[in-house]
Amino acid sequence: MNPVSAAQLSCPVLPDTHERYVQLFDGAPGEQVSLVADQWDDHRGSWKVGYVYDQGRSLTLQCVYANQAMRDIAIPGRVDVCRYRTDSAGLTKLDCE
Template structure:
């Protein structure tokens, strides 16, 4: 079963750090519906203080009349899909040991 999460916060959208008792293990950003399979590559990737920090400039997705969908991956669980219909400009991922995070603003 595919899980969907509607984001209530107007300020940001993010993958929850845990879902169904398991920690976030990975993620992907999609330009439009997941069925289009248009996975976005990060615009920048840098190492900072032992962490990998990746950023995506996503304002063009919304200017083109589309929206983002986040796929949040959890070990031994189906992915959680987060539609991000409210306009965002930047998404940022941080990979630190076993604690990745992804949020968009």
């Protein structure tokens, strides 16, 4: 898991596959606490996540690819809202503040 500062996050591009979707977890993905977006449609959505940090935990962004590969990106600094948007190429960017 690679820690990053909260701001704009993107899933890494992997050779010979493409991104399928992203998930946001309360803690590590192995704890299986996947968060459901508060608002969403086919191209964007958002989560209110300040409560996760209020309880002493952190978030992890998980990138899932067509070939079943996954990449986890830790979001260690406190954020209150995360918003995602998927572009026409199917790539997802996450903005947290």
